[in-house]
Amino acid sequence: MTTLPARVDWGGNERPASAMEVARAEGTATRIRREVAEISFAAGQLAAGSPFEVAVAEFLTVQATMLERAGSTLQRADSMRREEDTLDDPDTFPTAARSALLIARAHLGAR
Numbered sequence: 001m002t003t004l005p006a007r008v009d010w011g012g013n014e015r016p017a018s019a020m021e022v023a024r025a026e027g028t029a030t031r032i033r034r035e036v037a038e039i040s041f042a043a044g045q046l047a048a049g050s051p052f053e054v055a056v057a058e059f060l061t062v063q064a065t066m067l068e069r070a071g072s073t074l075q076r077a078d079s080m081r082r083e084e085d086t087l088d089d090p091d092t093f094p095t096a097a098r099s100a101l102l103i104a105r106a107h108l109g110a111r
Contacts, residue, residue, distance in 0.1 A: 003016070042107045
């Protein structure tokens with residue numbers, strides 16, 4: 001089983017990551033890998049289109065790469081920042097990764 005690094009509090013005390021923290025990171029990593037595949041698939045379809053579609057495909061490809069680097073493994077998903085995630089947050093503007101996911105889903109839904 002893959003584990004996460006120990007947690008250290010302000011006092012310097014260490015404790016192992018809990019089962020809940022590991023499960024949350026595994027769920028996030030699985031979701032990120034699925035969303036990266038979705039974005040990459042849409043980018044592949046758009047890459048052979050009009051100049052506009054090619055530009056959109058390039059944006060999607062960059063965002064898929066950044067998203068994959070940010071959260072596709074257990075350790076990365078555990079330390080992923082909110083600004084890197086694709087989760088919908090009604091109190092903020094969508095992140096670039098969220099925008100890429102929405103564009104990919106709109107494209108794939110239109111086909």
